[in-house]
Amino acid sequence: NRYRSLHVRVAPLGSYYVLILCDDFTEARRVEEIRRDFVANVSHELKTPVGAISLLSEAIAGSPDDADAVRRFSGKIAQESSRLTALVQEIIDLSRLQDTAGADDEPVDARDVMSEAAARCRFAADGKDVRLRIEPGDTYCVRGSRELLITAVKNLIDNAVAYSPEHTVVDLWMTGDGDTVRLSVTDQGIGLADEETERIFERFYRVDTARSRSTGGTGLGLSIVKHVAMSHGGSVRVKSAPGAGSTFTLVLPLDAGASPAPDDASNDV
Ligand code: ADP
Secondary structure, three states: OOOOEEEEEEEEEOOEEEEEEEEEHHHHHHHHHHHHHHHHHHHHHHHHHHHHHHHHHHHHHHOOOOHHHHHHHHHHHHHHHHHHHHHHHHHHHHHHHHHHOOOOOEEEEHHHHHHHHHHHHHHHHHHOOOEEEEOOEOOOEEEEOHHHHHHHHHHHHHHHHHOOOOOOEEEEEEEEEOOEEEEEEEOOOOOOOHHHHOOOOOOOOOOOHHHHHHOOOOOOHHHHHHHHHHHOOOEEEEEEOOOOOEEEEEEEEEOOOOOOOOOEOOOEO
């Protein structure tokens, strides 16, 4: 069992030393429970859109001459399908994360991560006329997996766009702080109450299921960000208030062996 841990202790007993071998099943049980919960949640989350698609197709088949109903139901099928696609992609991201956590350990340019993540969100941002503005400045070198870090920042930007009104701005900025760098994403969106910010990093947690569903949300995005942050020795924070926008910040340890790269004055993407 790869999750079983064996503790070895040497303890004095009179004039002898005894070797104590202790098998730790507590951690194994905890990991097994998390895995079981995850599979149950994933099954539920996959069944919901599949069930909806099936019902909607039946509805269309039942009233093929009602052009208005056919248009409405087809639109909903397209919406549920894109949710399904997003969910499958995030499950793939999560499993990739679990397989490769700690495997990639290369120097990564934090500004490059931010620009690439923004480029991958541009289509969604353009669709809402949300401007992605990258604040120019120094870059910082971190260590880990470039792809996973891009996935994490992309999830933050995707959310910033999804939970913002049209024609707003999302600011992407970076600050060095001692031996860490902070990659922040600030939106002018709906914001979050304190009790919500405590739970949003849990898998499948969504503040408002109906609203999140209409944005194509899966409830997995932020738990992926948290996993990526933790597997890179960092953390993720949020500062937000209802109606006043949010700032999500990924804090990562700097690569101790690297010096900052020259200034790259990139702006909007
Ligand atoms: P989802 O796929 O539903 O967006 P996430 O794990 O990415 O799932 O986020 C969990 C919940 O946190 C979302 O359903 C949403 O309610 C809230 N949330 C995330 N980012 C933001 C944001 N920038 N502004 C407001 N609410 C947010």
